[in-house]
Amino acid sequence: MKNLSRLFFALLLVVSFNVNAQDENNPWKIEIGANAVDLYPVGEDAPLGEYFDEFYNVTDHWNFLPSLSKVSVSRYLSDGFTISAAGTINRIDKVGDSSADDLSYYGLDGTISYGLMNLINSKTIDPYLGVGGGYTWVDEIGAGTLNGTVGVNYWFSENVGLTAQSSYKHSFEDYLAKHWQHSIGVSIKFGGKDTDGDGIYDKNDACPDVPGLEAFNGCPDSDNDGIEDSKDDCPNDAGLAEFNGCPDSDSDGVADKDDDCPTVAGLKALNGCPDADSDGVADKDDNCPNEKGPAANKGCPWPDTDGDGILDKDDQCPEEAGTVANNGCPEVAPTEEVMKQLNEYARTILFDTGKASFKEESMEVLAAMTAIFKEYPQADFSIDGHTDSVGSKSTNQLLSERRANAVRDYLIANGINADRLTANGYGEDYPIASNKTRNGRKNNRRVEVKLK
Structure with missing residues (x-):
């Protein structure tokens, strides 16, 4: 032995x-x-x-x-x-x-x-x-x-x-x-190699030269907030995962680094600052924090009797809605550019196939057109409907009339005087593109607006 x-x-x-x-x-x-x-x-x-x-x-x-x-x-x-x-x-x-x-x-x-x-x-x-x-x-x-x-x-x-x-x-x-x-x-x-001495072998360590945690494959979390430093926008301040590791001291949903009022809960739209009177002007910038007013007047109210966005003190027609370009007075007739804009909107109105009912995505366009019509209360307009050549001519004629009237009815329902509007249907008679192509037929299905 x-x-x-x-x-x-x-x-x-x-x-x-x-x-x-x-x-x-x-x-x-x-x-x-x-x-x-x-x-x-x-x-x-x-x-x-x-x-x-x-x-x-x-x-x-x-x-x-x-x-x-x-x-x-x-x-x-x-x-x-x-x-x-x-x-x-x-x-x-x-x-x-x-x-x-x-x-x-x-x-x-x-x-x-x-x-x-x-x-x-x-x-x-x-x-x-x-x-x-x-x-x-x-x-x-x-x-x-x-x-x-x-x-x-x-x-x-x-x-x-x-x-x-x-x-x-x-x-x-x-x-x-x-x-x-x-x-x-x-x-x-x-006997594995562990360069940073964090107990995780280099071959399994995503950060082999810096001591870290096993939960993060060897990478550090300096502020111990559960978010590794490489993914932490505030690696030295404990924060929340929803803010990539940054804190939100006032719990208003805006990270301190982006919060203009980090110690007082506020609104995201105002970079974390409060708006007591809900007028869209942060209290810190609002000379009348408890009374609604426009930002142009530092949060204090000014009268705008006709609601055209032009304060009465600057409005030459305070009782009648107008435009800024006309010093608060209504424009008599829209300019060529305005008409071009109206027709760009009109051509994007979408109807349900074979019907005069609007598709949901057209509501925003119709609302924008209504706003323009309201800027020219003394102007009269013609709403013209057109179709492609698919289907019978009589059917297309009727459809174009129904669609033109649908637009007119919408405008009337939203505050436009009926006497200012007429509706016409022209069916397939006035194409602006070839009806032999899909894209051409799409362009021919349209609504146009004209001054009377």
């Missing part, structure tokens, strides 16, 4: 040194398990057999020690190559079919192996081939060996697996028989 103690003391030194030499991602592996020695299938004469003869005759030929009997440590080098050192103990009580006198067996071996895991494109099955040498003692008589190895690691997880291995050990001395040694054991990989 003296040699056994020496062997495991040497292995303990090796393991202790290797555990502290961590400079790559999980480069170290420790295996603890059991081994079996088989002296039979080595190509010798009886009582031994030819190479691989009865290779799996476990019951008759394999020598076991019913306890922990193998410890090995491995270091990954590069490009699939690994170097390992292993210590084994056993007891030889059978040589082939013959018995032996419980001879002690100690082995210390080194191996350089090449992994085939990448070649078979697997993440769990890790076969390897190896070559090496060592020194084996049988009944305290030792000799060097040349070893050939084949094995496989099966990884249950990233760091824990099962290793099975078979080695042919060719002795350089006649007094030590050639033999096979098989082993199986639990393997643990460790």
Whole structure:
């Protein structure tokens, strides 16, 4: 047992040194398990057999020690190559079919192996081939060996697996028989590189040079608000996820960095400032914060009797809605530009197919047209409807009239005097584009506005 103690003391030194030499991602592996020695299938004469003869005759030929009997440590080098050192103990009580006198067996071996895991494109099955040498003692008589190895690691997880291995050990001395040694054991990989010391190996660390949190793959969260710094617009001030990590001190839905009044709850439209009288002027800029008034007058009210947006003090026709261009008085007739605008709106009015009912998206256009008509209360207009040539001419004529009247009815319902409006339908008689194309027919389906 003296040699056994020496062997495991040497292995303990090796393991202790290797555990502290961590400079790559999980480069170290420790295996603890059991081994079996088989002296039979080595190509010798009886009582031994030819190479691989009865290779799996476990019951008759394999020598076991019913306890922990193998410890090995491995270091990954590069490009699939690994170097390992292993210590084994056993007891030889059978040589082939013959018995032996419980001879002690100690082995210390080194191996350089090449992994085939990448070649078979697997993440769990890790076969390897190896070559090496060592020194084996049988009944305290030792000799060097040349070893050939084949094995496989099966990884249950990233760091824990099962290793099975078979080695042919060719002795350089006649007094030590050639033999096979098989082993199986639990393997643990460790020693990953952690540059920033945050407990997350560099290979899994999205921020390997800065200490961080496991929840953020090793990236930091300086203000501890649950948002990693790289995604945090305010990395040094704890904030809310909805504001990308920035705080909202007054809880008004506007982040402090965008809030002109960060200590007083306010409105988003006013950059976080309050508007007590709801006149659209922030209290800080409102000379009359409790009384509605226009922004032009710093939040204080001015009368605008006709509601045309021109204060009475500036309105030459304060009792009659007008335009700014005409100093508050109504324009007698729209300009050519206004008419052009009206017709641009009119051509975008959409009706339901074959009907005079408006599509929902036309409501905004009709409202804009109504506003223009109201600016010229003394002007009279003609609403003209046109169709494409699809369908019968009589049907198209009727449809164009109905659509023109639908626009007129809308304008009347929204405040335009009926006496100012007439409606006409011209069917398919006045196309502005070819009815042979889809786009041409679309252009021909239109409403036009003319001055009377």
